[in-house]
Amino acid sequence: MKKIRAAVFASGAGSNFQAIMEKNDLLCEVALLVCDKPGASVLEKAEKFGVPTFVFDSEEYASKSDYEKDLVRKLQQSDISWIFLAGYMRIVGPTLLRAYKNRIINIHPSMLPEFPGKDAIGQAFKAGVSDTGVTVHFIDEGIDTGPIIAQEPVEVFKDDTVETLKERIQLVEHRLYPIVINRLMK
Template sequence: MNKVKAAVFASGTGSNFEAMMNCKELACEIVLLVCDNPGASVIEKATDFGVQTFVLNPKAFKDKHVYETEVLQVVRESEVEWIFLAGFMRLVGPTLLNAYQGKILNIHPSLLPAFPGKDAIGQAYRAGVEVTGVTVHYIDEGMDTGPIIAQKQVEVLPEDTEETLKYRIQKVEHELYPEVINQVVRMKRLWPVE
């Protein structure tokens, strides 16, 4: 039986992409990496896994709609049904949101709604919180505002540095994201409920 096809959108190192690819029980097949950063090391990881890569610098387009129209064409050509954001450092606009409504997930390194946006781990560390964590959520037009699917807490230890906290948060991400992907894909759980 053919698995559901999915794309990962990433901008950086691709540690969550790698965790998905290494998950032997993943309920979908990652067939495409979309990257907005030509220098990102996730591109090499995708190549090593034999995953098609589509690297497109948004600055080369006159606006977000034109950029996303190009991305959407490639995603559709790859017969992608689900999109998983994994360190994708830009807001998804209406072109992709409308085409994949309820089928785009994101992972964020905080317990949303706390510390949305960039540098969530640094924000939490500097705020001196005792607990932070990881959130997997559906995306909407806002910055980390879509409906939450799952969260997992990570305690901030007295001896933590920002780097050690980041390491422990990423370990949780690499377990939680594939689990949630499996749950959502197998149950065909869409938001909003159809």
């Protein structure tokens, strides 16, 4: 049976991309890595796993709509059915949302709706909360406002630093994201 083909979108180091790729029983094929940062270290990880890449620089396009049209063409050429955002630091626009309605998911390092947007871990730490967590959710027009698929709390310890909290959150992300992906592929 042919596996569903998916793309991972990432902008940086790619630790969640690596966790997805290392899942031995993944029920889909990661057939493409899309990266908006030429030179990002996630590209080395894609090469290691033999995953084709599509790298773009948004500044080379006249508008978000233009680069998203290009993305949709590339995704369709690669027969991509699902998109998994894994540290992709761009807001997904209407062109991509329409083409992949209810088939784009994101992982976010907080218990949404708390601490949406950038630096969620730093936001939680500064707020002095006793726990935060990880959320996997569908993407919609807002920033981290789409329907929640799964969440898992992470306790904030009194002696935590932003770095130690980030490490524990990433451990949860790396375990939870592949599980949720498999659940959606069934």
